[in-house]
Each structure stands twice: as structure tokens, then as C-alpha cells.
Amino acid sequence: VSATLDLFTQRLTQAHVEVRRCGAGDVAAQVAGVCTELGVRRLGVPPGLPADWRPAGVDVVEDHGLEPIDLDALDAALTGCTLAIADTGSLVLAAGAADGRRALSLVPDVYLGIVLEDQVVPDLPTAMVRLAPLIAETGRPVVFVSGPSATSDIELHRVEGVHGPRRLAVLLVAAG
Amino acid sequence: VNRRRPHDFPAAARDALADDQLRATMRRATQTIRARRAAAVAELDDWGELRERARLVKDDALARLDELLDEFQAAAEAAGARVHRAPDAAAANAVVAGIARDHGVTELVKMKSLATDEIGLDAALAAAGVEAVETDLAELIVQLAGDTASHILVPAVHYSRGQIRDIFARTIARGRDISDDPNELAEVSRLYLRERFLRARMGVTGANIGVAETGTVCVVENEGNGRMCTTLPPLLVTVMGIEKVVPALEDLALLLRLLPRSATGERMSSYTSLLTGVTPGDGPREYHVVLLDNGRRDVLGDPVGRQALRCIRCSACLNVCPVYTRVGGHAYGSIYPGPIGAILTPQLWGMEEHAKLPFASTLCGACAEVCPVGIDIPHVLLHLRARAVREQAPAPERAAFGAAAWAFGSPRRFAAAQKAGRAAEMPFGARSGLVRRLPGPLAGWTDGRDLRPVASETFRRWWARERAAGEAPPSGGGGGEGDR
Numbered sequence: 001v002s003a004t005l006d007l008f009t010q011r012l013t014q015a016h017v018e019v020r021r022c023g024a025g026d027v028a029a030q031v032a033g034v035c036t037e038l039g040v041r042r043l044g045v046p047p048g049l050p051a052d053w054r055p056a057g058v059d060v061v062e063d064h065g066l067e068p069i070d071l072d073a074l075d076a077a078l079t080g081c082t083l084a085i086a087d088t089g090s091l092v093l094a095a096g097a098a099d100g101r102r103a104l105s106l107v108p109d110v111y112l113g114i115v116l117e118d119q120v121v122p123d124l125p126t127a128m129v130r131l132a133p134l135i136a137e138t139g140r141p142v143v144f145v146s147g148p149s150a151t152s153d154i155e156l157h158r159v160e161g162v163h164g165p166r167r168l169a170v171l172l173v174a175a176g
Numbered sequence: 177v178n179r180r181r182p183h184d185f186p187a188a189a190r191d192a193l194a195d196d197q198l199r200a201t202m203r204r205a206t207q208t209i210r211a212r213r214a215a216a217v218a219e220l221d222d223w224g225e226l227r228e229r230a231r232l233v234k235d236d237a238l239a240r241l242d243e244l245l246d247e248f249q250a251a252a253e254a255a256g257a258r259v260h261r262a263p264d265a266a267a268a269n270a271v272v273a274g275i276a277r278d279h280g281v282t283e284l285v286k287m288k289s290l291a292t293d294e295i296g297l298d299a300a301l302a303a304a305g306v307e308a309v310e311t312d313l314a315e316l317i318v319q320l321a322g323d324t325a326s327h328i329l330v331p332a333v334h335y336s337r338g339q340i341r342d343i344f345a346r347t348i349a350r351g352r353d354i355s356d357d358p359n360e361l362a363e364v365s366r367l368y369l370r371e372r373f374l375r376a377r378m379g380v381t382g383a384n385i386g387v388a389e390t391g392t393v394c395v396v397e398n399e400g401n402g403r404m405c406t407t408l409p410p411l412l413v414t415v416m417g418i419e420k421v422v423p424a425l426e427d428l429a430l431l432l433r434l435l436p437r438s439a440t441g442e443r444m445s446s447y448t449s450l451l452t453g454v455t456p457g458d459g460p461r462e463y464h465v466v467l468l469d470n471g472r473r474d475v476l477g478d479p480v481g482r483q484a485l486r487c488i489r490c491s492a493c494l495n496v497c498p499v500y501t502r503v504g505g506h507a508y509g510s511i512y513p514g515p516i517g518a519i520l521t522p523q524l525w526g527m528e529e530h531a532k533l534p535f536a537s538t539l540c541g542a543c544a545e546v547c548p549v550g551i552d553i554p555h556v557l558l559h560l561r562a563r564a565v566r567e568q569a570p571a572p573e574r575a576a577f578g579a580a581a582w583a584f585g586s587p588r589r590f591a592a593a594q595k596a597g598r599a600a601e602m603p604f605g606a607r608s609g610l611v612r613r614l615p616g617p618l619a620g621w622t623d624g625r626d627l628r629p630v631a632s633e634t635f636r637r638w639w640a641r642e643r644a645a646g647e648a649p650p651s652g653g654g655g656g657e658g659d660r
Contacts, residue, residue, distance in 0.1 A: 011443070065457060068374040068408050088444035101458045102449075103407040106400060124444070128429035135425065135452055136390050139255035141459055142450040149400035150446055153314035153330060154358040155201075155337050156208050162313060162362050163369065164400025164447070 001117075004086045008120050009172065011089025015147035016160065018169040027114065030171055031055040031078060034112060038167065044074040044104055048097025053078070053114060063104045071103055076110035077165075083130060084115045087123040090146040091115060091170065094134055102143055111165040113145070117175050183509035185532040192503040198334055202504050205333045206495040212441025213492055213546070220437070230434055231550035233427045234486040237388075238476060244388040244421045245467060252391025255453020257463040268468050269300035272380065272413055275464055276306045279411055281378040285369075287395065287402040288312035289382025290489060291415045291468055293325060293511045297380070308380065309372050311401035313365050320347040326505030326513065328491035329439050334504050337361065369401065379405035379460070383416035384488070385431055389424045390452055393465060396435065398446040406449055412460035414451070417468050419485040431488060434548035438490035471524035480559040484519045486549040491516075493543035493553060499536055508533060515543035519556040522564070531568040534560035572617065587636075597630045 012019045022030045032055035035043060042059045044066070054060050061074060080098030081091045091113045093099040098114075105111050121127050134140045149164030160166060192198060217223050237244055249259040262268035276284060284301070286292065286308050298308045298319070310319040314332035318325055321343045325331030332340070341356040348368045354360055381402060385394040393414050395402050406412060422428060428450075436442045454463050476482050494500045494514030505513035510521040510530070518537055522530035534557045543553040569577075583593040604611045611627035613619065621627065 072370070072374055085444075090444055090448075095455060095458055101407070102403060103459070106403045106407065124433060125426065125429045128425050132390075132425045135392060135450065139390075139452040139455060141452065141455050143403065144444060144448040145446070146442075146444040146448070147398075147446040149398070151313045151362055151399050152440070153312070153317070153332055154335075154340055154361055156205055156330070156333075157337075157358040159359050159362040162366055162399040162401070163311070163373070163404055 004120055004122050005117060005172065007122075008084060008086035008089060008115075011086065012170055015089050016168075017089070017147060018167075019172060020169070021172045021174065023174050025052075027053045027171060027173055028055050031112060031114075032057055034169055034171075035076065038076065038110055040075040040110060042073065042075045044071065044077045044108060046079055046098060046100030046104060049078065049080065049100075050098065053080070063100060065101075066104075068103065068107065071107035074108040076112060077104045077108045078112045078114070079105050080114045080116075081119065082134075083127050084120045085122075085124055085127050085144070086120055088144075088146055090124075090127075090144045092127055092131065093143045093145065094131060095140045095142075102141060105143075105145070106164050109161070109165055110167045110169070111145075113168070113170045114173060115170055116173050120172075182529050182531065183533070185507060185509065185536050188507035188509060189499075189503040189536070192507045197336065198504055199502060201334060201336055202501055205330065206501040209330075209441065209495045213438060213495070214441075216437040216441040216443065219443075220433075226430065226434055227548055227550055230430055230548060231486065233422055233430060234488075234549050235483075237422050237427075238419065238482060238485055241418060241421070241473075241476065244423060245418060247388040248386055248391050248421050249467070250391070251389060252393075252453055252465055255391050256455075257391065257453045257465050260464060260466045261469075262466050263469050265295035265468075265470050268295050268415060268466050268470070269297055271464075271466050272297060272415065273301055273304040273306065275411070275413055276301065276378060277304065279378065281306060281411070283307045283309065283372070283376070284378040284380055285309050285311050285372055285376040285401075285405050285409065286315075287379070287381040287397065287405045288315045288331070289380070289415060290328065290511060291382045291417050292380065295415070295468065295470060297415065309369070311369050311373070311399075311405060312397070313362060313399060313401075316365055316369070317343060320344070324506065325511060327494060328489050328512070328514070328516075329494075334506070373401075373404040373408055376405075376409040378411040378413070379409040381405055381412070381414045383414050383420050383465075384435065385428050386416050386421040387423075387425055387428050388421050392425070392428070392450050392452045394428055394432070395449050395451070396432075396445045396447070397449075398440070398442075400447060403447050403449060406451060407459045410461045412451075412462070413464045413466065415466045415468055417470075417472060419472050419487075435488055435490055438488075438492040438546070438548040475520075475523045478523065481519065481523050481556055483551050484516065484523060484556060486551050487516050487520065488549060489516075490548055492546040492548065496542040496546050498538055498540060498542070508536065515553045515557075516551070519551075519553055519560060522560055527560075527564055527567050531564040534558075534564055591634065591636070594630060594634050598632070601627075601629055 009019050035058045044061050047062045079100040082094035082096045083092040148160045148168040149162050150160045151162045152158050260271045301308045310316045317332040327333040337356040349364050383393045384396045436445045497515050500514040508517050510517050512520045518533040539554045583589045614622045
């Protein structure tokens with residue numbers, strides 16, 4: 001288990017994602033810290049985001065179908081996820097209550113994802129086995145996020161933050 | 177778009193080879209992607225096994241394509257999508273333009289899609305009064321330049337940063353002082369497109385993979401423009417080639433392990449989206465999937481050539497091809513260039529126009545080695561060359577080969593032909609040792625090489641003479657003395 005978590009952390013770091021690890025009771029404080037650091041004042045969250053993950057000192061905006069233009073006015077988005085994949089360093093958003101709408105984690109310039117340690121699976125085939133019933137039975141939309149928005153279209157020179165979030169930060173939360 | 181006069185690959189290749197900047201740009205780019213792919217593939221110790229499984233999955237899917245398409249349609253519609261079948265480009269374009277018209281849409285945002293490039297959707301929409309804005313950075317560059325893509329994965333790979341700055345300076349950044357820094361150029365496109373994403377009422381995408389059991393469409397990208405197109409507008413249309421469908425989600429997982437590593441050398445692309453019908457409150461309220469045939473079913477009829485339909489458009493074969501890396505994509509005269517294009521284009525749109533493409537290869541086999549779905553491209557190239565000769569060789573060439581077959585058919589005729597050949601080559605300098613230039617239609621042969629003259633004495637005459645001179649045939653190198 002710890003090898004899987006280490007691999008996950010390593011893959012995210014390689015993909016230029018900031019990773020922090022913290023205890024279950026420490027999420028809101030960690031999020032507040034990241035917000036201060038990045039100058040985030042308006043933070044969009046899914047209505048289903050647990051209350052004890054929401055930071056103090058920041059304007060928390062619940063997304064009840066915000067229009068694109070309103071999403072664009074947010075400084076950052078904070079969501080949970082359905083699964084995470086160690087081998088590819090991916091967050092899997094599958095329209096769970098804490099995952100939010102797909103547009104929420106896309107339009108704001110900064111995206112903070114919260115991953116619980118027991119959500120991390122070793123590889124993509126394992127993740128797909130878990131996702132299959134959600135897709136087959138309820139047609140849930142799924143997004144695998146494996147890094148910040150990036151392009152290599154100009155002389156294969158990598159530029160981060162083309163259309164989606166320029167910054168991607170992940171909080172890996174210990175069980176219990 | 178594809179039905180025009182025959183495409184002259186040799187002439188186009190000659191022009192491309194004369195462009196030093198293009199050759200330098202292509203060499204740098206393809207070497208970079210090659211190295212990234214090699215590193216990503218080396219990381220997996222079961223690559224060969226994954227490849228073989230993918231080959232079997234795709235072959236199985238192609239063998240029962242109709243059944244899977246029905247399954248896909250039923251599942252997608254049960255999930256709230258509407259599925260359309262388009263036999264050709266015109267039908268597909270009409271469906272998309274009709275959806276736009278029905279909703280009063282005059283501007284839409286598009287994700288990078290080869291299928292829509294293939295059918296010329298942007299032009300068809302423009303003719304219907306709808307502006308299609310390309311939102312992948314490279315596709316935007318190509319669109320603004322009024323150009324076409326030159327690579328499956330990185331369509332603007334033939335442009336340098338300076339050229340891209342110039343294109344932006346005369347279009348979306350007019351009157352502004354911009355540098356050729358890729359970060360700044362990407363920012364210019366971000367600002368231009370963000371406005372269009374936010375107001376978009378319709379999005380259009382292609383599909384990397386379709387899943388029959390759930391009616392799911394998978395799209396893979398890095399920029400986030402695809403997620404914008406698939407989640408912000410209330411109306412979404414996907415154009416998917418019928419060969420993209422695989423049976424199950426586990427097959428999707430398998431192909432997703434092969435595709436990004438082969439394409440960009442990444443373990444997984446930044447964003448992989450699975451779209452299954454319509455989800456209330458999340459993404460488009462109306463979703464259409466257009467299943468595009470446009471020649472694909474005809475390809476299935478060729479037992480050798482059909483493996484080209486396994487292609488998942490990773491473009492690894494382009495980056496290793498000694499021909500593609502030198503001439504670039506435009507010389508192929510097709511949205512599908514490189515080795516895969518050389519076997520796909522003539523099969524999809526007819527040998528009449530693309531008979532020269534199967535010859536645009538050295539048959540070195542590098543393409544087959546990197547293909548993640550095990551397409552034996554050299555084998556298909558040879559197969560198509562034979563077809564091209566049977567179906568397309570010009571009358572004089574067929575007559576010449578017919579005459580050769582007749583001459584080779586009897587020893588007497590063969591000897592007479594050799595004699596005639598010696599006489600015929602004299603005016604072209606055969607006496608000086610090499611024929612450097614043949615006349616008329618034969619000049620093509622001597623353009624790139626000299627021709628050895630016919631020997632003054634044939635082997636058979638030499639053999640007869642030597643046998644007459646001594647009892648035993650001579651040994652070793654002494655036998656050639658008589659020729660000097």
C-alpha cells in the first residue's frame with residue numbers, strides 16, 4: 001500500500017503537480033494554506049464537498065450550475081475524486097458528490113484535488129473494473145486528470161496552462 | 177476533398193525536399209518524439225504482450241463490426257445520446273450542419289479531430305453559414321494560416337515558432353507586439369479561445385475510441401480544449417469513424433495504455449474523457465454521435481489491407497519513417513500521411529488518385545516495429561503496390577511488361593531481346609560504360625541512378641564458348657577475362 005502511494009506521489013511530481021500529504025483532520029487548514037500561497041480568494045466547490053474540507057478565510061462558492069462566465073470568475077476549484085491511479089498519476093473524476101461537475105475542475109486557473117489514500121489503485125485496468133458499473137448502469141461521465149493543461153504544439157516546447165488550469169495541486173489524505 | 181486528379185507524390189516530395197527549413201524542423205521534431213516514445217515504451221516490460229492483445233481486440237472488433245455498431249448505438253441511445261449513420265463525407269457534414277441549423281447556431285468550438293478533417297467539415301459548415309473555431313493550438317495555427325495539417329498528432333509541426341508568431345500577428349494578435357516565445361504564443365491563443373469557449377452553444381469532437389457495451393466515446397487530449405468543448409456548450413456532436421469501436425471497457429483500458437505512450441511518450445495524457453450519453457446537470461443537454469463510414473467498409477473487404485483499420489492514430493509510424501521525416505506530411509496529399517497514410521489513403525479513397533502512395537516507402541520496416549496494434553505496414557504496402565500495378569499502370573508500362581514477359585518466355589526470344597537491347601542503348605552512351613540518361617518516359621529510371629549497359633557478351637554465349645574451349649567449366653574469377 002505504501003509503495004502504491006509513493007508511486008502515485010512520484011508520478012504526480014514528475015507531471016509537475018504539487019503534492020502534499022496530510023491527516024484526515026487537517027484538510028481544511030492545508031487547503032487554506034494553499035489558497036493563501038496562491039492568492040486564491042474565490043474558491044468554487046461542489047455542493048457535495050464535505051464541510052470539514054472547506055477552508056476558512058476564503059470566499060467558498062458552491063457550484064449549483066454556475067454559468068461558464070461565473071466559473072471563469074473563480075480563482076480556483078476544490079474537489080474530491082472517485083479514484084486515483086498510482087501508475088499513471090491520475091485523479092479520476094466520475095461525477096461523485098465531491099467530484100463536482102466536469103466544468104468546475106476545468107475553467108478556474110487553479111485546481112486543487114483531494115485524494116484519500118484508500119482511493120488510490122495501482123493501475124488503469126484496476127480502475128476501469130471499478131468504474132465499469134458506474135458507466136454501464138448510470139452513464140456517469142468520467143475524466144482522468146493526469147497533469148496540468150499543457151501543449152507541445154510549438155516546436156514541441158512544453159507550455160503549461162493552455163486552456164485548462166495552469167496549476168494543479170493534490171492533497172493526499174491519510175485514512176482515518 | 178479527396179476526389180481530385182491523381183496525387184503526384186514524387187513531385188510533391190521533390191518540392192518538400194528542396195525546403196531546407198522544413199527538413200530541419202521535421203528532423204528535430206520527429207527525433208524528439210521518437211526518443212520520448214522509446215523511453216515510455218521501455219518502461220513497460222509487457223509491451224509486446226499488450227500489443228498482441230490489442231491486435232486481437234481490434235481484429236475481433238472489425239470482424240463483427242456491424243454487431244458492435246448496433247450495440248454501441250443501442251447503449252448510447254439508452255444513455256440519452258442520438259446516433260446517426262453517415263455512409264460518406266457529404267452525409268456526415270449534412271448531419272452536423274443540420275443540427276447546427278436546427279439550433280440556430282452560427283459559431284461552434286471544435287476539438288482536434290482527424291475524422292472531421294477527413295470529411296472537410298469546417299468548409300461544409302462555412303458553406304452553411306456556421307463558423308467552426310478550431311481550439312487545439314496546432315489546429316488553430318493551421319486554420320489561421322489557411323493551411324492543412326502535416327502530422328496526425330502535431331498538425332503544425334512544420335512551422336517554426338517565428339512562423340507561428342507571424343501567423344498570429346496577422347490574425348488574432350493584429351496590431352500587437354508579440355514575441356516568438358512559445359509561452360507567449362500559447363497565452364495569445366488562450367485569451368482568444370477562452371472568450372469563444374465561454375459563449376459557445378455547440379461543440380464538435382472526434383473520438384479516439386468507442387465502447388460498444390456502454391455506448392461510450394473516449395477522447396484524449398492535453399490542452400483542456402477538449403474538455404471545454406465537451407462540457408461547456410449545451411449541444412455536442414461527435415464524429416466517429418466506425419472502425420474506432422471496441423467491445424468493452426476493458427478493451428478501452430488496454431488501448432489507453434498503448435496510445436499515449438506511442439503518441440507523445442506519456443504514460444497518460446493530461447485529460448482522458450469518457451462520454452456516455454447525457455448527464456443531467458453536467459455537460460451538454462443534447463448529444464449526437466455520427467458514425468462515419470466514408471470508405472471504411474470497403475477496406476474491410478480486402479483480407480490483407482483491412483488491418484489498416486486497426487490504426488488508433490498514434491502517429492508513431494510517422495516519426496520513425498525515413499520518408500515521412502524528410503518530406504513531411506503535405507507531400508502525401510492526404511490528411512493521413514506517413515506509412516499509415518500510404519496504406520490507408522489509397523484504400524479509403526481509391527487507387528485512381530493515390531496509386532503512388534504505396535511506393536512512398538523504402539520498406540525498411542521501422543513502422544511495423546513501433547505500431548502498437550501490430551499493423552504489418554510493409555506487407556500491406558507490397559500488397560497495394562501489386563494492386564496499383566494491376567489496376568493503375570499506364571498502358572505503355574503494361575505493354576512494356578507484357579513484352580518483357582513474352583521475351584522472357586522463350587530462350588530464342590530472350591537472346592534476340594538482349595541483342596536488340598545492346599543496339600538500342602548505343603546512342604545513350606553505353607559505350608562509355610554507363611547509361612546516364614534515358615529518353616522520354618524512361619528518364620524516370622535514370623533520374624536517380626545510372627544504368628549499367630547490357631554486357632557485350634551474354635552469359636549463355638560465354639558458357640557455350642568456354643565449354644567448347646575446354647572440357648570443364650572454368651573456376652573462380654578467371655571466367656570474366658573474355659569480357660575485357
